[in-house]
Amino acid sequence: MMSAVRSATCTVRRFVLTGVATIELLLIVKFFILCLYCATRGLNSTQAFNQETNFQQDFNGDGFIGQSTTLPSITLAVAPSSVTEDGTTNLVYTFTRTGSTTSALTANYTVGGTATNGTDYASIPTSVTFAAGSSTATVTVDPTPDTTVESDETVILTLASGTGYTVGTPNAATGTITDDDSTVTSQLSI
Numbered sequence: 001m002m003s004a005v006r007s008a009t010c011t012v013r014r015f016v017l018t019g020v021a022t023i024e025l026l027l028i029v030k031f032f033i034l035c036l037y038c039a040t041r042g043l044n045s046t047q048a049f050n051q052e053t054n055f056q057q058d059f060n061g062d063g064f065i066g067q068s069t070t071l072p073s074i075t076l077a078v079a080p081s082s083v084t085e086d087g088t089t090n091l092v093y094t095f096t097r098t099g100s101t102t103s104a105l106t107a108n109y110t111v112g113g114t115a116t117n118g119t120d121y122a123s124i125p126t127s128v129t130f131a132a133g134s135s136t137a138t139v140t141v142d143p144t145p146d147t148t149v150e151s152d153e154t155v156i157l158t159l160a161s162g163t164g165y166t167v168g169t170p171n172a173a174t175g176t177i178t179d180d181d182s183t184v185t186s187q188l189s190i
Contacts, residue, residue, distance in 0.1 A: 072099035073168035074107050076159055082176040083143060085120070091141040091175035093157050095128050097165065098135070105130045107137070108160040115153035115177050120144055126160075143177045153177045 074097045083089045095107055106129045111117050117124060122142040130137045141155050158172040 070099055071164060071166050072097040072101070072105065073166045074159055075168040075170055076109070076157060076173045077170065078157070078173035078175045081174070082178055084178045084180040085143040086145040086180050087143070090143070091121075091155060091177070093139045093141065093173055093175070095130070095137045095139070095159075096135060097130055098168070101130070101133055101135050103164075104132045105164055106162070107165055108162040109139075110158045110160055111155070112158065113154035113156040113174065114151070115155050120153055120177060121155065127162075141175060141177075150179050152179055 074095055076093060076095055078091055078093045080089060080091070083091055095109075097105065097107075106127050108127045111124065111126060115121060121144055124139055124141060128137045128139050139157065153176070155175045155177065156172060159167045161167055
């Protein structure tokens with residue numbers, strides 16, 4: 001490893017920074033940095049050279065040059081599955097990722113169902129972010145109390161595709177907001 005580093009630093013001194021030499025110098029400096037990087041990963045100078053001449057890079061930001069890594073898979077669940085609209089309990093949608101958890105990750109989802117986002121419950125976004133090192137992230141649906149007699153309403157979150165993850169199974173979860181208002185019947189007697 002050290003011979004590759006020494007030859008890289010010696011070679012740098014021979015170049016004049018004009019024209020093609022500038023490009024060659026940049027490649028040598030990049031190789032030198034790659035050698036240091038590979039040394040921290042336990043790779044020798046030959047492996048570092050092979051990676052550099054193959055022009056492999058860390059395209060997905062996982063810290064590995066030239067190695068294919070499996071993207072995390074994300075699934076979705078809700079608990080409890082039903083709450084009353086005027087109650088203190090909320091629908092909690094839990095997104096779970098399997099695989100690498102080293103980096104923060106944002107997952108996209110769509111919001112559907114018969115309940116209206118921002119009207120029947122407090123407004124929620126259409127993405128959730130996993131903290132670095134965390135395998136779960138949650139979205140809380142807080143029903144809006146009202147006195148309107150109506151049917152029970154559903155809130156359906158469905159995972160959407162995005163960058164840096166795959167959509168697993170189950171990919172959707174349905175929660176129900178149960179109406180707790182009742183019809184008042186009055187009788188008039190004469």
